[in-house]
Amino acid sequence: MALRVYNTLTKQKEEFVPREPGKVKMYVCGVTPYNHPHIGNARPFITWDVIRRYLEHRGFAVFHVQNFTDIDDKIINTANQEGVTWDTIANRYIAAYFEVMDKLNVRRAHVYPRVSDHIGDIIAIVQRLIDKGYAYTVGGDVYYSVEKFAPYGQLSGRSLEDMKAGARIDVDERKRHPMDFALWKSAKPGEPAWDSPWGPGRPGWHIECSAMALKYLGNGFDFHGGGSDLIFPHHENEIAQSEAYTGEAPFVRYWLHNGFITVNEEKMSKSLGNFFLVKDILAHYPPEVLRFFILSTHYRSPLDFSDERLAEAGRSLERLRTAVHNIRQLEKLPGGAGGEQADTVRRAAAQAKAEFYAAMDDDFNTALGD
Ligand SMILES: [Zn+2]
Structure with missing residues (x-):
């Protein structure tokens, strides 16, 4: 494609x-x-x-x-x-x-x-x-x-x-x-x-x-x-x-x-006191969470930054990690093992992979499927 x-x-x-x-x-x-x-x-x-x-x-x-x-x-x-x-x-x-x-x-x-x-x-x-x-x-x-x-x-x-x-x-x-x-x-x-x-x-x-x-x-x-x-x-x-x-x-x-980025739906500016430095955010959140948060919105769309949204991104990332962990466990099972449930997950994973490529090929749409 x-x-x-x-x-x-x-x-x-x-x-x-x-x-x-x-x-x-x-x-x-x-x-x-x-x-x-x-x-x-x-x-x-x-x-x-x-x-x-x-x-x-x-x-x-x-x-x-x-x-x-x-x-x-x-x-x-x-x-x-x-x-x-x-x-x-x-x-x-x-x-x-x-x-x-x-x-x-x-x-x-x-x-x-x-x-x-x-x-x-x-x-x-x-x-x-x-x-x-x-x-x-x-x-x-x-x-x-x-x-x-x-x-x-x-x-x-x-x-x-x-x-x-x-x-x-x-x-x-x-x-x-x-x-x-x-x-x-x-x-x-x-x-x-x-x-x-x-x-x-x-x-x-x-x-x-x-x-x-x-x-x-x-x-x-x-x-x-x-x-x-x-x-x-x-x-x-x-x-x-x-x-x-x-x-x-x-x-x-x-x-x-x-x-552009807004903070709590306002334009970011030093005078408004909503000017967030990356180092200060990283003192409270792991870097992967900030990365995941930024990529959860398509890069051309406006992005609103707030503590709640960052925490929400942290929870989404955790769900994704759990899913990956579970799939890895299933992958370790010998072929055909795990029964119908494993087959369903394998099919879903293959479909997700295809969807990932389709989304990325469409103007780097990292946000799709979040
Ligand atoms: Zn330049």
């Missing part, structure tokens, strides 16, 4: 056909390491871990790249508050990321590129975008000109005209279009900065994922993942940058996005 996946780009389920037979290349947007991972971080990485494991189980050789945004305002702010360097913060929370993801049995990506190690690659891409007429300089800043890239808006289904009409009045006057975005930002006092042809500064956020994906996966690859909040502008901008730079399309064959 063919594997079908929901592609955000075409807004439909499509049969998965790898660019190279037997191989899958995937890029997943990683975290900005300025704090411990929260429950909203756990969802995409557990989801992508299961997608990768299933693809491997189906015989594909998967190559998985996931970045760390280790240069960012939030990191710089945290560093300034603590009176330490930005990379002290980034290194501390990259270690914290691995600590909880290892506990959650999230298999590590093959490459974890960091922005700070790829400044030269980023500068080269920005320079070429300027040379090709897709980007322009304003003082020490470089902006991408969205009007130069005709398919802009294809991923998010937005039109530049609508975006222009909806833009706030106080938009930066130096931009040619309100949606133009920074590829390179000139240095502000007290910020980390790198030398560039446009003066000292640092990369904008979006360009890092284009640079790192193109470097490790080539001009076009199979899967790109991330939370649905990244569709616009981050992933829209990644397409614009990458395809303008390479002159090749598509940059990505299948765009997959996971749904």
